[in-house]
């Protein structure tokens with residue numbers, strides 16, 4: 001199939017590479033000239049394991065090509081995948097500016113039939129709205145279909161998730177359009193869920209909102225564990241053994257971040273409110289998440305006394321989670337900001353994230369970051385932090401406090417090195 005993917009970000013670039021890998025001819029278009037110039041020179045703009053190799057082998061054989069002239073890239077293809085950002089606007093609802101811009105570009109070059117696949121995460125009703133928008137522009141109803149095909153990949157495992165999807169959701173107004181979209185994926189094994197468009201749009205928002213709620217639940221429960229001196233790790237194992245609940249997304253920590261969960265929770269709340277529906281449960285999940293970094297600040301204060309100007313804190317991790325360079329809505333950054341507000345002098349280290357926060361010193365290694373620190377906070381779950389030499393950490397720190405913001409470190413090794421381990425929901 002001849003496919004144009006609009007957007008060369010985390011989703012667009014991954015989708016373009018995977019579809020080329022599946023044998024399709026793919027044009028990936030993005031108005032960001034710098035990004036496209038880099039991609040044409042073999043520079044991958046994001047950190048995603050395996051992506052450079054997949055892009056390279058499909059570029060070399062000509063199945064994957066990159067363009068900054070988006071309309072020109074759309075013209076001549078019979079499928080257009082929209083994979084542009086839908087960031088939160090000021091009222092929390094999804095900002096549809098970039099989606100609209102792709103529709104404008106497509107309308108200008110449509111010739112023959114175009115299947116428009118909405119892969120960006122969009123509010124319920126977007127398929128209907130896009131139909132109306134194109135019709136208003138004078139495009140005939142027979143010249144296009146808009147199909148909802150939400151994406152469920154996770155950053156850091158994007159290629160695996162795309163090649164082994166648990167489900168392929170296709171929301172279409174009629175069977176022919178759904179069939180056409182399924183043709184892109186017929187070599188994949190995931191369960192195909194065919195729905196109407198609004199249902200598909202809500203499956204995406206519903207999934208992310210459920211995951212966010214599950215995380216806020218376990219984080220809230222970890223606060224109760226702290227109060228009662230119980231170990232949340234054991235509690236989570238016991239809860240998760242109920243197959244109706246499951247173990248995934250029961251890992252307590254500094255809260256969920258990233259470009260999706262926080263924004264999709266607020267976008268769903270906003271979409272519901274637009275129809276007069278309140279979602280107090282989701283509002284509470286967002287509230288718990290917003291206050292979760294404060295739990296760690298309180299833990300530091302309980303150990304060090306009031307944090308004051310110049311209290312030296314080392315922070316490991318800045319990305320919103322391990323195996324990505326993405327810092328959008330990173331709780332690690334939120335934590336650093338809250339420590340900065342109290343005057344702390346922070347030295348941070350992340351294996352891939354470059355210095356991002358004014359006033360925070362950036363170290364070249366995990367060990368350099370702890371030099372002279374009164375306390376260390378692990379904020380992102382990079383696996384390399386598990387394998388650190390704790391005796392060396394102790395030798396370099398001026399204090400002894402290690403706060404494990406992901407409950408992932410080996411407490412025994414830390415205590416044997418003469419350091420004090422502080423987890424969350426762990427006595």
Ligand SMILES: NC(=O)c1ccc[n+]([C@@H]2O[C@H](COP(=O)([O-])OP(=O)(O)OC[C@H]3O[C@@H](n4cnc5c(N)ncnc54)[C@H](O)[C@@H]3O)[C@@H](O)[C@H]2O)c1
Pocket residue numbers: 006007008009010011012029030031032035070083084085086098101102105119120121122151152153154155259260
């Ligand atoms: N990041 C994820 O893990 C993930 C997973 C599933 C779904 N999503 C959803 O997918 C969408 C894209 O997310 P992302 O993280 O890839 O965003 P991103 O910010 O990484 O990339 C978006 C890209 O779109 C480009 N763009 C803007 N206007 C354009 C236009 N008119 N034509 C072509 N390209 C244009 C931008 O230059 C940018 O490179 C969002 O709706 C997001 O919610 C993201």
Ligand SMILES: O=c1ccn([C@@H]2O[C@H](COP(=O)(O)OP(=O)(O)O[C@H]3O[C@H](CO)[C@@H](O)[C@H](O)[C@H]3O)[C@@H](O)[C@H]2O)c(=O)[nH]1
Pocket residue numbers: 121151152153154155156208211215248249250251252253254255256257258259260261320321322
């Ligand atoms: O037990 C856990 C699991 C995750 N997290 C945190 O939750 C956030 C989100 O993690 P994850 O869902 O793995 O990352 P994303 O790449 O943002 O993926 C989510 O958002 C994507 C964009 O919509 C969806 O496609 C995915 O299905 C959905 O998992 C991160 O801050 C994690 O650190 C925890 O704190 N504890």
